Amino acid sequence: MNYQKLTNYLVVVLGLLGLGFLLAILFQGDDTIEMNALQGDFGSVSYIIYLAQVVLAITVLLSLGFSLKNLASDKQKMIGSLKAIGAFLVVLVVAYLFSSGEETPLQDGEFLSASGARWVETGIRMFYFLTVIAVGAMGFGSVRKLIKK
Numbered sequence: 001m002n003y004q005k006l007t008n009y010l011v012v013v014l015g016l017l018g019l020g021f022l023l024a025i026l027f028q029g030d031d032t033i034e035m036n037a038l039q040g041d042f043g044s045v046s047y048i049i050y051l052a053q054v055v056l057a058i059t060v061l062l063s064l065g066f067s068l069k070n071l072a073s074d075k076q077k078m079i080g081s082l083k084a085i086g087a088f089l090v091v092l093v094v095a096y097l098f099s100s101g102e103e104t105p106l107q108d109g110e111f112l113s114a115s116g117a118r119w120v121e122t123g124i125r126m127f128y129f130l131t132v133i134a135v136g137a138m139g140f141g142s143v144r145k146l147i148k149k
Contacts, residue, residue, distance in 0.1 A: 014055060021048040091133070095125040 024044050025033065033045060071078050101118025103111050112120070
């Protein structure tokens with residue numbers, strides 16, 4: 001059996017499962033589902049959420065698998081990807097070194113540890129660094145194009 005047939009059967013099975021779960025939810029009605037949820041029973045809605053999680057997991061695994069297979073087949077693509085990952089890690093390390101962490105009280109009365117606060121600040125700084133890098137790269141490319149003309 002080839003992959004195309006297997007994929008088609010899997011899509012049909014998952015689609016029919018999703019349709020069945022949707023019909024079960026629709027036939028129950030909003031009021032019944034709401035009353036059950038207030039009592040802690042999320043049964044009919046949980047099944048469609050589990051199905052969505054399974055579909056997401058399948059999609060992510062297949063995407064990663066085919067991406068890695070494609071990278072492994074071409075040495076130049078692999079080197080380019082490793083350079084990009086290395087550059088990303090350099091930005092992460094720089095953002096971490098520029099960050100400091102202080103224990104912070106949260107709204108619910110608990111505390112965010114100093115390490116947790118440092119990682120949050122690292123994420124924010126990394127976002128800023130990557131934004132500046134992206135804007136700079138676009139600006140550099142635009143200026144270079146204008147100069148060439």
